[in-house]
Amino acid sequence: MEAEPKKLITSTVGDTSIQVSELEPKSKSDDDEKIVTLTREGSQPITLTNFEFDVLYTDPDPTHAPNMIVRGRSDGANCCSTLHIISFSPSLHKQDIEALNADPINIQAVASGGPTLAFLDYSFAFWHSSFVYSPAPPISLSWNVIQGRYVLNVDGMRKPALSNAELEEDANPLMKEEVDTTYPWPPTQLWADMLKYIYSGNSASARTLTNTAWQPKWGDKELFFTCFNQELHTDWLWGRMDIGNLMEVDDDFPEPIRVPAARGRLAMGRNSMSHI
Structure with a gap:
């Protein structure tokens, strides 16, 4: 008892x-x-x-x-x-x-209604990185009086489009990053910049940066895009706060096609047999 x-x-x-x-x-x-x-x-x-x-x-x-x-x-x-x-x-x-893992939670009073909430989104924690070096983009939520709930603070998160000079400034150090050639994968700073752009409504810049800075020693670029996109769409905040739609990201990073487990195993079996 x-x-x-x-x-x-x-x-x-x-x-x-x-x-x-x-x-x-x-x-x-x-x-x-x-x-x-x-x-x-x-x-x-x-x-x-x-x-x-x-x-x-x-x-x-x-x-x-x-x-x-x-x-x-x-x-x-x-x-x-x-x-x-x-x-x-x-x-x-x-x-x-x-x-x-967000800490602190920044709470700011507004003229009317509930306060805004600002914190870091740690959905990419431990993704191909230790926690210490895991990037975490800022997210802001505002109180919606009509819905009676917190929603994405789109106006507070959106930033002006990046200039070519700003993109080049971020791409140059990426191309000089040392990478472990035994594990072909881009440096953490790449998806840190991508997340920074995406969460400010500049998803096209995230793709442009990757295409500009990509090095052959990093491995398969399309595989990276696929894995990154899958991780992005498994984020709790991404789904519940409709970030992809509200920040106009879905055209550049659309929701991945989900294959049912049984069908996926069958497809793998067929592919395996085709190589026997």
Whole structure:
């Protein structure tokens, strides 16, 4: 029989009660797991479970939204944060945003409505690189009053198109990068620049840079494009925030065609037999 959670803190924000409890670890090597329960009269309670929580923002006025932003952190190195966006009216409800390794979360107040959220998107963490050298482009989210949720802050992310001189300035050092010839692959700085361009609405520049700077010793360029594009489209934020569409990236980096697992295995089998 599992032990009852131990109540640690009870407080209120406006007319919403917040209780923080703790579950005893199942073994000595495990960390204590926290449970945050929010209750408000006339609403279903909201329960959040994680190993650590930070309250990043509060506005107790139920006529405003959002009313709370709570970050939950999971256990383990280099992972992971979830932003829980809590609104009180007309009833308690929340939006969850996967922020992965992002730290800090920059919150900036605006004239009306919820604050903007800015952080780094670590969807390419550990992709052909150690975490330390993994590029992470900046992303900005703004509160949409009509939808009652955070959406991509397109105006805040979009940057002017790059000039030929700016592209050349980024391409030149790439062509001088030392690369391990036993593992043909471009340097990390290439997709760091590509992500920087893509997340600022300049995806055509990302392709131009790659075509300009590409070195034969880096291997197969089309294979790189395919692998990069697949990684891009598996990003949680990319899909949930509709980044490809809103930043007008889809023409240059369209969503990959997904092959069902069974059909993919059959195709591989046929290809294999054709070479016997």
